[in-house]
Amino acid sequence: MPKTAIVTGASSGIGRESAIALCKAGWNVVLAARREDALNETAALCGSAEKCLVVVGSVADEAFVKTLFSKTVARFGRVDLLFNNAGSNAPALPLEDMTLEMFQNVISVNLVGSFLCAREAVKAFKSQTPIGGRIINNGSLSAHTPRPNSAPYTTSKHAIAGLSKSIALDGRAFDITCTQLDIGNAETPLTARMHMGVLQPDGRRMAESTFDVAHVGEAVVHIAGLPADVAVPQFTIMASKAPFLGRG
Template sequence: MKAILITGASSGIGCAAAQAFLDMGWQVGLLARRASALADVAGGAENAHVLVLVADVSDAEQVREAFDLFQHRVGRIDVLFNNAGMFGPSAAIDEVPLDAWEQVVNVNLHGMFLCAREAFGRMRRQDPKGGRIINNGSISAHVPREGSVCYTVTKHAVTGLTRSLSLDGRPFDIACGQIDIGNARTDLLEDLVARARAAGQPEPATMDVESAVKAVRLMAEMPLSANVQFMTVMATKMPYIGRG
């Protein structure tokens, strides 16, 4: 039985992915800050293959303890879905409060680094060695939205993390890929839709979150001899090409 640890599992794409992998019979670790929300996700599972891991991804000690618990209970980590993230303020750079910038960096970049670090160390030492890390990037890892400087900068950095892990993981049979998801209908996107409505702008094109989950499943189920390095899955009519 394969095992996956999913960060940001209490809502959105993380929650939907968790339900999908539980339905597939995987051992699933649910990691997020909100214990009550994680309990709701775990409560929907009709099996004992789920483990709730309450932790803040930006806290190194909490992350280490969560990974220790998962490895102790399950035995190994086959896949990390490095998914936790936040958008932050929608504003020009001179209007972004420094504490808001630091919060986005701590979650989207520092947190993703910490989780990848813990997964990588365990994957290289487990028997049999190896595993897969799937980083949740974004369309904003390539081209930005207006007023998204915090989110865009961190997501560009995630691409560098993905490339480095892919190279450094080769001797240890650790594959790393990045999924860049555009306009999946989650709570985060609902906020953007609400902003568009408030500004009298057209609503953005969207897709069902299950389309994104199917892509994550494809990446996770591949043998370690193959890797999806980068995948872009998005609402067909969103203005990604030429968005600027």
């Protein structure tokens, strides 16, 4: 039987590309995000109505997340992969100008949403036969080194590192693996600004290299297709000329 993946943030960018790649690799794919029209576009690009399920809502909403997983199991019978990809960011502001609402919004989506989805995935993984499954959490280069004026986003991504390690440890006895997928400068609408120049730690603005987001989809398919006795705790994929290794 085809395996089943849930991809959050599937309405565009990395989520859309990963969903398309999984579907082409033979997976059933559940597409989750807040914009129904964009999700329907992703489903059309996947090219198989039978293999796709669109579920609209926010991962920061606990009731929605529970519904997401119940609809997935009702449609496809089980869950084999969760790609925790939904994300939010705040304006690039000095810490003293950041509002509590800005900070909490990023934490709610990036961290709390990932926790809620992971929790429901683990419940499904433990209750199905055969047991087990795989979680891929979208981390970031910012899970290791921040950009200037990025406290909410950087905080959320550092927390994803702890969440991923905990899932991997606690899931070990149940054939549950977890990967922190750290992506740097994949070409999406969100990275278009990088060609115009982005703020560097030394105060300069510098154009940064990007890479084809299709390679992220290929990486997700590769990790997802590994057997249960193979774990990939961390996977970094980035533009080869991105200044990450020299950041700061």
